[in-house]
Amino acid sequence: MQPRPRSCVVEFVIATCGNYGRAMAMACGAIGMPCTVVLPTGWSDGGTFMRAAGANVHLIDGSYEDAVDESRRLATLDGAIDGNVDGPYVDAVFTGHGTVAHALHAELDEPPAALWIPVGNGTTVIAVHKALSQLGWDVPLHGVGSAGNNPLVTSWPGPYRMLDPDGVTTTDHNQPLVNWHALQGPEALDAIRASGGAVHAATDDELLTARHLLAEYGAQPTAAPASLPTPAPTLLFARARTTGADERVFLCKLGVLALITGAGPPSPCVRSR
Numbered sequence: 461m462q463p464r465p466r467s468c469v470v471e472f473v474i475a476t477c478g479n480y481g482r483a484m485a486m487a488c489g490a491i492g493m494p495c496t497v498v499l500p501t502g503w504s505d506g507g508t509f510m511r512a513a514g515a516n517v518h519l520i521d522g523s524y525e526d527a528v529d530e531s532r533r534l535a536t537l538d539g540a541i542d543g544n545v546d547g548p549y550v551d552a553v554f555t556g557h558g559t560v561a562h563a564l565h566a567e568l569d570e571p572p573a574a575l576w577i578p579v580g581n582g583t584t585v586i587a588v589h590k591a592l593s594q595l596g597w598d599v600p601l602h603g604v605g606s607a608g609n610n611p612l613v614t615s616w617p618g619p620y621r622m623l624d625p626d627g628v629t630t631t632d633h634n635q636p637l638v639n640w641h642a643l644q645g646p647e648a649l650d651a652i653r654a655s656g657g658a659v660h661a662a663t664d665d666e667l668l669t670a671r672h673l674l675a676e677y678g679a680q681p682t683a684a685p686a687s688l689p690t691p692a693p694t695l696l697f698a699r700a701r702t703t704g705a706d707e708r709v710f711l712c713k714l715g716v717l718a719l720i721t722g723a724g725p726p727s728p729c730v731r732s733r
C-alpha cells in the first residue's frame with residue numbers, strides 16, 4: 461500500500477497502549493494534523509495526555525490487538541490514514557525510532573558491547589538495527605519483553621509464533637511489553653538474531669527491581685502506574701544484583717547500554733563504559 465498524497469489526508473488514526481499515542485498526539489498537534497488514537501479502556505492514563513495534546517481518543521473494550529483492529533477499520537474511512545507502526549508509513553516510523561542509534565553514534569567513540577532494548581511489537585529493535593547497519597556499527601541487540609506475555613519472548617530462539625489471545629496477562633508494570641501478536645514479530649526476531657543478540661524474559665518483579673536500581677543511578681523511567689514504566693532493558697541490572705555482582709563493575713566490563721523507555725523525566729540512556 462502506498463502512502464496517500466498529503467493533501468488528501470485529513471486525519472491520522474493509530475492504536476496504542478499509551479506511549480505511541482502520546483508521541484503521535486504531540487507530533488500531529490505540532491503540524492496541525494488531526495489525530496485519532498484508539499486505546500484499550502483502562503490502559504495508560506485513560507487518554508488524558510493525548511486529549512490534552514489535541515488528539516481524539518477512542519476507547520475500546522479489549523486488548524491492544526483489538527485497538528489495532530479498530531484503528532485499521534477507522535483508517536479506511538474517507539480522509540483517514542493508517543498511522544500504525546506497521547502501516548503504510550512504516551519507513552518513516554523506522555526512521556523516527558532509529559534516531560536514538562544516530563544519537564549514540566554521535567555521542568560514543570566506539571560501538572557499545574551490547575544494547576538492551578525493551579520489546580513490545582518489536583518496532584524499536586528493528587529500527588535501531590537498521591540505523592546501526594547504516595552507520596556501520598555491529599552491536600548485539602538484546603530484546604527484553606514480559607515473561608510469558610509476548611510472542612517475541614516465547615518464540616525465541618525459534619520461529620515466530622503468536623500466542624493465544626487469552627494467554628497473556630497485563631499488569632500496571634508490564635503493559636507496553638505485552639501482546640499476543642507482536643505486529644513486527646518475525647522481522648524483530650530476525651533483527652535480533654542477525655545482530656548476535658538474544659531475547660530475554662522479564663518478570664514484573666524483575667522490572668520493579670530494575671526500576672529501583674535505575675533510581676540509584678538517577679534514572680527515573682517511571683513514576684506511577686499511569687505513566688507506564690518500562691525499565692525492561694535494565695533487567696541486566698537486576699540480574700547482576702541477584703547474582704551478587706556489583707552491577708557497576710558488571711556493566712563496566714560489558715560496556716553495555718540500556719535504552720530506557722517510558723514516560724518519566726528525560727533519561728534516555730544509562731551508559732557505562
Ligand SMILES: Cc1ncc(COP(=O)(O)O)c(C=O)c1O
Binds near residue numbers: 585690
Ligand atoms: C514505554 C515503552 N517501552 C517499550 C515499548 C515497546 O516498543 P516496541 O513496540 O517498539 O517493541 C513500548 C511500545 O509502545 C513502550 O511504550
